[in-house]
Amino acid sequence: MTANRKFEEITLSSESVFKGRIISLQVDQVQLPNGGTASREIIRHPGAVAVIPLLEDRMIVVEQYRKPLEKSQVEIPAGKLDPGEEPLQAALRELEEETGYRSEHVKHVSSFYTSPGFADEIIHLYVAEQLVKGEARPDEDEFLECEAITLEQAQQYIREGRISDAKTILAVYAWQLYKLTGQI
Template sequence: MTAHKKFEEITLRTEPIFKGKIISLQVDHVQLPNGETATREIVKHPGAVAVIPLLDDKMIVVEQYRKPLEKSQVEIPAGKLDAGEEPLQAALRELEEETGYRSEHVKHVSSFYTSPGFADEIIHLYVAEQLIKGEARPDEDEFLECEAITLEEAQQYIRDGRISDAKTIMAVYAWQLYRLTGQI
């Protein structure tokens, strides 16, 4: 028996609870590996992209208010995948919408799950270099400010709690590694 099958939970029944514009919530009734049953509350998400935009040894970030946290956060540009959209195309779109920058030098860094204990959201992380300035076009309900910060400023923002989301912290560490090794 393979390791992933050893711990598999078999879905017996799914109860849809909520369907919104971005997420949906369901309760799955599952059979556990020992034959017992349990429930799992699951947030379904279409997936997202995030971009590490590098320009002149600085990283372009955006600051915006995050209602669930009741505070502003400094983050790398990011957004959800539209239906049928390829992650690379979404990354290019989000980069330009939020920062005004475009790039033809974009490389996939990693894809990771944000909270696998209760959500299926996956973020595809890219690095963009040789940026070309254009004009930002944020969504009508997006209010943000763009800034170019040094690695040292990013590290200080993490210590101060201005950067506290996982994708941006991961981006800062990936950027630090890139500066040290030349590889990301």
């Protein structure tokens, strides 16, 4: 058995439990590497994008209410991929919809799984520079406010819990590295 397959779980059955607008939930019965069986609850997600928008010495963030947390959060602009949409196009769309800014200087930073223990959601992270201000067009069910913050403010927001999601914390650390080394 090859090293990357020695922990593989073989799906014996799969049951769709819920299908929503954004996510679906399935329960799989799997055979474990030792021959035993187990149940796996899996969230399926279409994938998402997030953007680190840098405007001179500031990062553009949005504050919005997050119902699962029952509080407002400060985050980088982000959103789910539409069917068939390329991540770069989604990143440009989300940047403009949520902040009003556009950019022709966008670079892919990384793609990462948010919670691989129970979900297949992947976020494609980009950095956008040389921003040009336009008009924000949030979705009709999005209520948010934009702010341009310094690195010090971002770090303070993390300490205060105003920034507490993984993608934005990663963005702040990537920005800090960029400021120190010139590379992201």
